[in-house]
Amino acid sequence: MPEDIETQMVEHMRPLFGEFAATALEQQKAKLGLAGAVAAADYLRLAEEIRAMCREVAGPAVAERVYSGLLAILQEAA
Amino acid sequence: MIQEAAQLPAARVRSYVTNLDEQMEGGIPRGSIVLVCGRPGSMKSSLTYYMMHRQATVEGQRCVYVTLEQSRASLVRHLSHIGIDAEASGRVAIVDLAQLRKAFGDNGPKGDTNWLKAIVDQVASYKQLLGCEIVALDSMSALYSLHEFTNPRRELFHFFEGMRALGVTVFLISEMYDPEKDIFARYEVEDFLADGVLHLKVDRSDGQSNLYLGIVKLRETRHSRSYFPLIVEGEGFEVVAH
Secondary structure (H helix, E strand, O other), X not given: OHHHHHHHHHHHHHHHHHHHHHHHHXXXXXXXXXXXXXXXXXXXXXXXHHHHHHHHHHOHHHXXXXXXXXXXXXXXXX | OOOOOOOOOOOEEOOOOEOOHHHHOOOEEOOOEEEEEXXXXXXXXXXXXXXXXXXHHHHXXXXXXXXXXXXXXXXXXHHHHOOOOOOOOOOEEEXXXXXXXXXXXXXXXXXXXXXXXXXXXXXXXXXXXXXXXXXXXXXXXXXXXXXXXXXXXXXXXXXXXXXXXXXXXXXXXXXXXXXXXXXXXXXXXXXXXXXXXXXXXXXXXXXXXXXXXXXXEEOOOOOOOOEEEEXXXXXXXXXXXX
């Protein structure tokens, strides 16, 4: 259920991105051309894009922390 | 290397500026909100980051440096020029809200962001996410350019109280613009609301540019009122005490 996954991803991103979290997720989805039903492999790509964005915003240590949380959400949903 | 001596947080946050902590009973009371003020080029950002960097590397404190205007990459490059490897400790996170502003606009997704509240909420989130004990916000001028004030005095009171309630030590970097007067922040109320004021003064005379540091105010502390020459050497700062 993508909405649930994405809601969880947004909530996980919120501590770093604040109220921009949902917009950030949507922006990265658009960048990857993801629309409609999103496959598991694409969610992985999405998590990697978000990690890259986190690196720019807060550096590698924080990016890895956010990324590992996103991976945990995806694994839980699989 | 993090020293093992720091098992419990000290009651004061040492600046690690040579000769300065002795002028303020050993440091800044933990949990204080301190304005770091000065005109452009007075090394406010560098000094603030240096204090956090030393707290992280020597005492193992976790710190967050929030930049609203200068990019993270630019700040890291600047710090390397004065001998500070910003990526080294992994305990000072530089969060680049300028990047988010650039990517998503200044008004937030709903177009009516209360930036003073948003920053307090963000710092609360960073405390939860990163477990930080010390936070810096660079700069108040940038924050003011985002926030639409209707009653600055009242809104700033709530901003300071919100920050204070988080229980972290906060450095607020404040640009001073009036060359004739010592106005420490734009609305002239911030220095009353803050627990401390560190003033960096640049004396440009006789073809020289010399930097001075004064502790204008520090609650719960007997401190010197002198302005001390500030020297930057290697990766350290030092004041010349009289």
